Amino acid sequence: MTNTPPDALLALTDVNTFYGQAQVHFDLSISVPRGHIVCLLGGNASGKSTTMKIILGLVKPRSGDVTFDGASLLGLTTPQIVRRGIASVPEARRLFADMSVRENILMGAFVRDDREAIAQDLDKMLTLFPKLGQRLSQRAGSLSGGEQQMVAMARALMSRPRMIVMDEPTMGLSPLYVDRVLELIRTINQEGVSVFMVEQNASLALEIAHEAYVLQTGKIVLFGSARALKDDPRIRDAYLGGSEAA
Numbered sequence: 001m002t003n004t005p006p007d008a009l010l011a012l013t014d015v016n017t018f019y020g021q022a023q024v025h026f027d028l029s030i031s032v033p034r035g036h037i038v039c040l041l042g043g044n045a046s047g048k049s050t051t052m053k054i055i056l057g058l059v060k061p062r063s064g065d066v067t068f069d070g071a072s073l074l075g076l077t078t079p080q081i082v083r084r085g086i087a088s089v090p091e092a093r094r095l096f097a098d099m100s101v102r103e104n105i106l107m108g109a110f111v112r113d114d115r116e117a118i119a120q121d122l123d124k125m126l127t128l129f130p131k132l133g134q135r136l137s138q139r140a141g142s143l144s145g146g147e148q149q150m151v152a153m154a155r156a157l158m159s160r161p162r163m164i165v166m167d168e169p170t171m172g173l174s175p176l177y178v179d180r181v182l183e184l185i186r187t188i189n190q191e192g193v194s195v196f197m198v199e200q201n202a203s204l205a206l207e208i209a210h211e212a213y214v215l216q217t218g219k220i221v222l223f224g225s226a227r228a229l230k231d232d233p234r235i236r237d238a239y240l241g242g243s244e245a246a
């Protein structure tokens, strides 16, 4: 058994996951220290999104444990997990296209009933994401990809999470928005929210992460500080050089 480091806010320990007969994770162990940004890198179909789904209680591992702040999340529903302090920014944003930007953002507060504080938090989101201020009554589906990503991030923050988990937050965005989103992730983290993000684009992720894991067909093949991994020839060969992985 791998021991969970004492400072881990989130820890996956020896997780084995299957879809039917097909094994997707092999003794997966990942830990996110309090206050850190941890990135999970890996190519197509390596099991990245499934890792997110395990954390959110959407997929059950066959064995192993997932703990948040020392307590197991296994067996909890997604709303229960959100109440413990984890919010998600799913793949492709998953907004309600026909609802307004305001309605989408407020949906993130579904676990709360402190109306006044919710209104204050909405104002705070408009300070963090000023562009959304003029768009509050607009259909979410009419926004650009970058703006939608900001709505998804604002929605996640509305639950006042201790941790945000994100699936490929920069995918499909224009270079300008990629930089903006990375900067916002850094800002959110500096305000005390720990971050676990899945990314295919290693060079981007390693710019903001504290640590990173590399997943290859369901196994962690590399782990280290982002600084060390940036210079690791194995990462450079697999991701940073040659063909573009994103």
Ligand SMILES: Nc1ncnc2c1ncn2[C@@H]1O[C@H](COP(=O)(O)OP(=O)(O)OP(=O)(O)O)[C@@H](O)[C@H]1O
Binding pocket: 019, 024, 042, 043, 044, 045, 046, 047, 048, 049, 050, 051, 200
């Ligand atoms: N609901 C499902 N039922 C059966 N197999 C699935 C299911 N979801 C994912 N898989 C398979 O599990 C493996 C891992 O998928 P996963 O989505 O976790 O990978 P990923 O690393 O996020 O890939 P991508 O880079 O394409 O986003 C893939 O082979 C995928 O086809």
Ligand SMILES: [Mg+2]
Binding pocket: 048, 049, 050, 091
């Ligand atoms: Mg995926």
